[in-house]
Each structure stands twice: as structure tokens, then as C-alpha cells.
Amino acid sequence: xxxxxxxxxxxxxxxxxxxxxSALTGSRSPVLLIVAVSIIAMATLGAWYxxxxxxxxxxxxxxxxxxxxxxxxxxxxxxxxxxxK
Numbered sequence: 001x002x003x004x005x006x007x008x009x010x011x012x013x014x015x016x017x018x019x020x021x022s023a024l025t026g027s028r029s030p031v032l033l034i035v036a037v038s039i040i041a042m043a044t045l046g047a048w049y050x051x052x053x054x055x056x057x058x059x060x061x062x063x064x065x066x067x068x069x070x071x072x073x074x075x076x077x078x079x080x081x082x083x084x085k
Contacts, residue, residue: 015039019073028081036074043067 015035022032047063050056 012039019070019077022077022081023073026077026080028078032074032077032081036070039070040067043070 015038018031018035019039021027022029043063043066047060047067050059050063
């Protein structure tokens, strides 16, 4: 379980780093969409599970915050990428 968690954390850190880089530099690529949709899907499912399993408002809002933050970063990166000359 320890190595699986380590690999998952590395993938999450790389994905979030890519989203931040694309938001700052204006990278418009299919990889941006794939990463963003993946994180949004996982965070939304996490929010649903946190609410369905334990009715935990804190974890539910935390997961939804990650989903909305990812959507905002991906949108900024995508829009900026379209305005490059």
C-alpha cells in the first residue's frame, strides 16, 4: 500500500504542476484537457463518496474545491493558450 500511495501522490503532484504551468504560460494542449478532466472526475467522485459515506461537509467541500480550482486553472490555461501570437 505504501508504494501505491507514493506513486499516486507523485502523479497528483505532477498533474497539478502541469496545470499551474499551463495556467501561467498559456499552454493549450490535449494533455491539459486530459489532466483536468481526470482530476475533476476524481475530485467529484471523492466529494460524492465523502458525502454518501459519512456526511462529512468538510471533506465534501474540500474535494469540490479541488474540482473547481482545477476547472479554473484549466480554463485560464486554455484561454491564454488561444490568445498567443
